[in-house]
Amino acid sequence: MTIDHDGPTPLYVQLANLLRAQIEDGTLPPNRPIPTEQRLMHDHELGRDTVRSAVKILRDEGLLMAVRGRGTFVVDRKAGGDI
Numbered sequence: 001m002t003i004d005h006d007g008p009t010p011l012y013v014q015l016a017n018l019l020r021a022q023i024e025d026g027t028l029p030p031n032r033p034i035p036t037e038q039r040l041m042h043d044h045e046l047g048r049d050t051v052r053s054a055v056k057i058l059r060d061e062g063l064l065m066a067v068r069g070r071g072t073f074v075v076d077r078k079a080g081g082d083i
Helices: 011-024 037-045 049-058
Strands: 064-067 071-074
Touching: 011 037, 011 049, 037 049, 049 064
Parallel strands: none
Antiparallel strands: 064 071
């Protein structure tokens, strides 16, 4: 799955969908950090606000959690969400 910069779906929704798929297929495993904001911006040619909006969607869904000073981690839903 790649980001379609010319498609009708907002870029932040596309990135959220891509990260969600990676969480579901285990590419981004539980209790591990997702790529940094900078890495996501670089890899997908997106702006900071776009990346932050995508991550917020997944935090609101309970798939990600921010750990102050450490980064954003995939929630282990089988363990009740604790890291």
